[in-house]
Amino acid sequence: NAGVMQNPRHLVRRRGQEARLRCSPMKGHSHVYWYRQLPEEGLKFMVYLQKENIIDESGMPKERFSAEFPKEGPSILRIQQVVRGDSAAYFCASSPPLAGSRPGANVLTFGAGSRLTVL
Amino acid sequence: DAKTTQPNSMESNEEEPVHLPCNHSTISGTDYIHWYRQLPSQGPEYVIHGLTSNVNNRMASLAIAEDRKSSTLILHRATLRDAAVYYCILRDNTGTASKLTFGTGTRLQVTL
Numbered sequence: 001n002a003g004v005m006q007n008p009r010h011l012v013r014r015r016g017q018e019a020r021l022r023c024s025p026m027k028g029h030s031h032v033y034w035y036r037q038l039p040e041e042g043l044k045f046m047v048y049l050q051k052e053n054i055i056d057e058s059g060m061p062k063e064r065f066s067a068e069f070p071k072e073g074p075s076i077l078r079i080q081q082v083v084r085g086d087s088a089a090y091f092c093a094s095s096p097p098l099a100g101s102r103p104g105a106n107v108l109t110f111g112a113g114s115r116l117t118v119l
Numbered sequence: 120d121a122k123t124t125q126p127n128s129m130e131s132n133e134e135e136p137v138h139l140p141c142n143h144s145t146i147s148g149t150d151y152i153h154w155y156r157q158l159p160s161q162g163p164e165y166v167i168h169g170l171t172s173n174v175n176n177r178m179a180s181l182a183i184a185e186d187r188k189s190s191t192l193i194l195h196r197a198t199l200r201d202a203a204v205y206y207c208i209l210r211d212n213t214g215t216a217s218k219l220t221f222g223t224g225t226r227l228q229v230t231l
Contacts, residue, residue, distance in 0.1 A: 043221040091162045104151035104212025110162035
């Protein structure tokens with residue numbers, strides 16, 4: 001049972017290019033979350049998606065960032081026109097459907113992360 | 120999610136027990152207490168969670184105060200591999216599942 005798979009693990013982009021980060025959730029998981037961790041800083045929530053729906057994007061920068069979780073295939077975090085400040089580790093997590101009447105017991109499984117370096 | 124307070128860092132000797140405290144005085148009656156940890160250069164990892172009763176699993180134990188305003192994560196025998204940042208997070212049980220909000224956590228150093 002493979003865990004949450006993220007690729008690429010390392011990505012180097014020049015300023016102005018686009019970065020696409022992919023996340024395949026665990027089998028049976030229908031919820032996906034993206035987090036960003038800047039060097040020497042904490043984990044910051046970006047977006048929460050279910051299949052074909054964005055549920056909470058309160059942590060997404062207003063410009064250049066977008067996320068999707070299509071009916072088929074992995075979730076994609078897309079960063080357009082990257083800048084040096086986008087250099088960070090991007091973590092994806094997935095969780096199963098809500099556990100009946102106990103959504104608070106819902107547990108997230110994280111991937112190993114994608115490390116973006118912008119030159 | 121309600122706020123938690125943890126010490127910035129703690130140290131432990133290998134093979135000794137470690138008690139990582141967390142204060143959550145504004146916890147609501149429906150909040151679950153979750154612990155995650157992040158080892159260096161890795162993604163966060165679930166450790167344990169509980170609501171009211173103490174909990175044990177293969178990784179750790181969670182002791183929850185009777186008034187639920189604090190909890191303690193217990194690593195029974197720390198190893199060098201337990202060196203990580205440990206996060207105590209409250210997770211709302213009302214409505215739909217939502218994001219986890221990570222604070223600054225406790226950085227645990229384990230020495231020989």
